[in-house]
């Protein structure tokens with residue numbers, strides 16, 4: 335170990351490095367403090383390497399490492415990812431990508447001041463709750479509407495505002511866990527409502543609800559089984575039946591019927607070859623007093639919880655103190671309004687990415703996958719195009735798939751290749767199935783194709 339000391343002495347000082355022209359150029363971009371911190375960290379790293387018997391790096395190598403280090407450190411934690419999984423509303427990958435109109439609206443709301451809580455006509459204080467309200471009323475047929483932070487918050491708020499200390503009757507088959515620890519029975523208890531379970535896991539009859547109604551009843555509740563399917567010997571009352579049961583309560587008057595649709599959709603899913611997901615309009619037409627649904631699932635808008643229903647109930651929810659805690663900001667309202675406008679114009683399928691992806695034809699997906707295969711062949715990589723399935727995801731249409739075509743690669747070490755793809759910029763997330771890497775064009779935005787192909791060539795081209 336005689337030359338360890340000699341190697342240490344070869345290491346330049348932080349000051350000497352800071353005086354180098356290449357480093358001076360970095361000072362403007364990253365700031366002197368960050369550059370000096372990075373140099374200290376890299377020199378520490380080099381000393382540790384020398385101690386283990388390594389050589390001192392030369393200055394050029396140190397500076398190259400410095401640039402890489404600073405670039406890595408200054409990457410935002412939240413960044414774009416290429417979703418090649420074929421799961422359209424991918425909760426881990428940010429759920430719904432937004433339409434061009436929504437993105438523009440968000441940018442313009444972010445750029446200056448706005449009338450978030452200002453009544454332009456009257457020149458006085460206004461309410462943020464006016465903004466998407468009229469559109470939601472028109473689109474759903476509901477008397478009134480309220481937007482909050484997310485649907486979990488919407489459900490909690492509705493129960494807190496309408497059912498504290500009262501009983502909420504719900505079928506045992508609907509005491510579901512949505513994911514991320516959101517369990518309906520827990521939310522109910524947290525809100526201060528009392529859970530009354532009726533029926534059995536697989537079968538609940540209208541009479542089960544009718545028999546459970548009493549003086550303490552605060553609401554009848556239906557929760558959409560978003561992420562699982564029950565098949566076989568299964569039954570539960572329709573929403574219309576629940577409404578009828580509620581309406582028949584003469585004293586102390588009909589309890590509200592609350593319908594948590596989860597994803598919720600304004601468009602019929604059946605024309606796309608999917609089974610019909612209940613629409614918000616159907617729930618309102620069936621007489622639900624309150625309907626809650628998510629902004630960033632099938633609606634294709636930013637994260638939000640939408641509450642629509644009877645004016646009197648929405649009004650008391652709006653005045654509940656929790657509404658202030660769950661309010662949405664101007665960026666969300668801007669993106670939501672622009673998205674809802676697309677539905678009003680009858681342009682949702684053309685303009686909203688979630689619906690564009692649902693509507694993409696197998697032929698168009700095959701053409702894209704074939705094009706990818708040819709591009710890779712041009713770079714000397716062999717791949718296949720296979721038929722496969724995409725899913726809608728996001729707690730909607732469980733077990734349902736859309737036919738698609740997949741680009742399939744069979745690298746010698748699929749896990750290692752997948753890991754390299756996740757290190758690409760932007761990271762690429764696909765599927766691994768039976769030693770194959772699969773990439774579904776359905777969820778890859780057209781403007782991401784070049785980045786995807788470069789990442790594939792770089793990751794698979796490596797040994």
Ligand SMILES: *Cc1c(COP(=O)(O)O)cnc(C)c1O
Nearest residue numbers: 484485486512560596597628729
């Ligand atoms: C997804 C979902 C929620 C939660 O909605 P978020 O927008 O994720 O907060 C609540 N209820 C049901 C039935 C759901 O599917």
